[in-house]
Amino acid sequence: MQDAITSVINSVDVQGKYLDSSAMDKLKGYYQTGALRVRAASVISANAATIVKDAVAKSLLYTDVTRPGGNMYTCRRYAACIRDLDYYLRYATYAMLAGDPSILDERVLNGLKETYNSLGVPITSTVQAIQAMKEVTASLVGADAGKEMGVYFDYISSGLS
Numbered sequence: 001m002q003d004a005i006t007s008v009i010n011s012v013d014v015q016g017k018y019l020d021s022s023a024m025d026k027l028k029g030y031y032q033t034g035a036l037r038v039r040a041a042s043v044i045s046a047n048a049a050t051i052v053k054d055a056v057a058k059s060l061l062y063t064d065v066t067r068p069g070g071n072m073y074t075c076r077r078y079a080a081c082i083r084d085l086d087y088y089l090r091y092a093t094y095a096m097l098a099g100d101p102s103i104l105d106e107r108v109l110n111g112l113k114e115t116y117n118s119l120g121v122p123i124t125s126t127v128q129a130i131q132a133m134k135e136v137t138a139s140l141v142g143a144d145a146g147k148e149m150g151v152y153f154d155y156i157s158s159g160l161s
């Protein structure tokens, strides 16, 4: 796992240089949004179950996936879906705090698409639910923090697509 600081430092270290102005700007941006990120993470962690529930209501409930024959039908599969969405929310929050998506590649997306395809989990519906979490989260944490979180929800969505 990397964060904004290690990724900037690693990139100048391989060139044996001090930070140039674009590297400095990246770090400055990260430090300036530090308080915003921490505040957003605490709001998200206090409301995680509600975020997932509202996102499911907005995107999946009463669609074909929750009807007999759908991939969320039966409590076991419904619960697996809710759990997956909670993983996405938690790891997107970690990535937002780190300011770097590498944790998503390593711990969430690695092999996920293949797993979903082999279990018949519909990727389009999953991406719709992730996008619904993005909207619900933004309405809760505000536009600026919502935008930061949006980067990582989008990263998971495109990693699955």
Ligand SMILES: CCC1=C(C)/C(=C/C2=NC(=C\c3[nH]c(/C=C4\NC(=O)[C@H](C)[C@H]4CC)c(C)c3CCC(=O)O)/C(CCC(=O)O)=C2C)NC1=O
Residues within 6 Å of the ligand: 060, 065, 070, 071, 072, 077, 078, 080, 081, 082, 084, 085, 087, 107, 108, 112, 115, 119, 121, 122, 125, 126, 129
């Ligand atoms: C932290 C990293 C991590 C991730 C991401 C993860 C995902 C993950 N989701 C799974 C299943 C599943 N995932 C879903 C999800 C859904 N079905 C739908 O129709 C919805 C659209 C969608 C929710 C948005 C379902 C229903 C299953 C169970 C499928 C089955 O067993 O038939 C499985 C198979 C094993 C299991 O059932 O637990 C994995 C590995 N596991 C991990 O450890």
